[in-house]
Amino acid sequence: MTATTLDRVDGFGRLVSDTPTTRLDITINDIPRTLRLKLDGHNIGGSIKARTAYGLVRDLAQRGRLEPDTEIVESTSGNLGIALALLGKYLGVRVTTVVDPLITDGALRRLRELGARVEMVHERDNNGGYLLSRLGRVRQLLDSDPRRVWTDQYNNPANPRIHEMTTGPEMRERGALDLDAVFLAISTGGTLAGVSADMKQASPSTAVVAVDIDGSIAYRGTAAPRRVSGIGASRRSTFLDDWMIDDFRSVTLAEMAASCRAMLEEHGLYLGASSGAVLAACLRYLADTPDARDVCCLCPDLGEKYASTIYNTAWLRSAGCSEEALSNHWLPVRASG
Numbered sequence: 001m002t003a004t005t006l007d008r009v010d011g012f013g014r015l016v017s018d019t020p021t022t023r024l025d026i027t028i029n030d031i032p033r034t035l036r037l038k039l040d041g042h043n044i045g046g047s048i049k050a051r052t053a054y055g056l057v058r059d060l061a062q063r064g065r066l067e068p069d070t071e072i073v074e075s076t077s078g079n080l081g082i083a084l085a086l087l088g089k090y091l092g093v094r095v096t097t098v099v100d101p102l103i104t105d106g107a108l109r110r111l112r113e114l115g116a117r118v119e120m121v122h123e124r125d126n127n128g129g130y131l132l133s134r135l136g137r138v139r140q141l142l143d144s145d146p147r148r149v150w151t152d153q154y155n156n157p158a159n160p161r162i163h164e165m166t167t168g169p170e171m172r173e174r175g176a177l178d179l180d181a182v183f184l185a186i187s188t189g190g191t192l193a194g195v196s197a198d199m200k201q202a203s204p205s206t207a208v209v210a211v212d213i214d215g216s217i218a219y220r221g222t223a224a225p226r227r228v229s230g231i232g233a234s235r236r237s238t239f240l241d242d243w244m245i246d247d248f249r250s251v252t253l254a255e256m257a258a259s260c261r262a263m264l265e266e267h268g269l270y271l272g273a274s275s276g277a278v279l280a281a282c283l284r285y286l287a288d289t290p291d292a293r294d295v296c297c298l299c300p301d302l303g304e305k306y307a308s309t310i311y312n313t314a315w316l317r318s319a320g321c322s323e324e325a326l327s328n329h330w331l332p333v334r335a336s337g
């Protein structure tokens with residue numbers, strides 16, 4: 001590694017932004033609450049994974065694993081691949097992404113536009129997901145060419161570390177001084193592990209709530225096929241530990257979709273599927289936790305990529321979500337500002 005390589009990576013790091021937080025004043029069970037939404041979909045590349053990509057590739061550079069002929073390989077549900085492809089373009093380094101059929105059309109198109117090589121796996125693994133199939137393909141790619149390196153978002157401590165250094169402090173500093181709770185979607189668990197490490201140290205009274213989708217076993221739960229990418233995993237996270245998580249909520253596809261649609265229709269916020277899950281879990285938590293007055297939801301990406309899935313009535317119906325199921329799930333909240 002040369003100092004120049006690390007400087008180049010840090011040049012990208014300076015583009016990874018302190019994302020906006022918007023605030024909704026809502027009333028649940030007659031109690032006024034402040035709901036803050038940190039919109040990481042406004043980050044470079046359209047998701048929070050800009051941070052993760054920067055942290056992981058900086059780690060490669062520091063370990064001397066980033067040379068001009070290096071090819072970065074990673075398994076991704078879409079967002080990390082897009083962020084790595086952008087960073088690869090910035091550095092002039094090749095990127096290969098291993099994806100699965102749950103990837104949204106928009107994410108797939110973006111990966112190709114950014115010049116990433118895309119390897120699609122088609123076999124579901126024994127837990128009904130695709131993660132283990134993707135990891136098998138990553139292993140084959142690494143074994144067949146020594147110039148390939150794996151950023152390994154699933155095990156590399158650089159993943160949680162970047163969220164401990166940036167995402168957690170931003171949630172605290174742009175929100176209330178004492179947030180009652182923060183809500184985070186889990187997949188690798190890197191975001192939550194990093195944010196929780198920061199919260200436990202700097203704001204120990206803030207409850208850290210992990211949010212997952214039914215069918216995922218990232219933290220708990222029973223494995224089953226899932227229809228949406230980004231949130232969830234078909235194996236346990238290596239980063240998550242009980243001390244980091246004060247509450248755990250798993251949501252259904254209908255709850256997730258209902259929240260996304262309601263946020264668009266009632267508040268003009270076009271949020272990604274995981275953000276819908278986080279909101280659904282947050283509203284349930286607020287309904288059964290009267291003391292929680294000021295909370296923050298981390299919203300990993302925006303809605304565009306999900307136009308043909310979570311925002312599409314025909315797709316939702318094919319996934320078993322009727323209009324009735326959707327309207328039953330949205331907890332009505334009254335915005336007062």
Ligand SMILES: Cc1ncc(COP(=O)(O)O)c(C=O)c1O
Pocket residue numbers: 047048049079185186187188189190191192229230231232272274300301
């Ligand atoms: C859409 C989406 N959902 C959920 C997450 C949480 O992922 P992880 O647990 O891998 O940090 C992310 C990534 O940051 C994401 O982009």
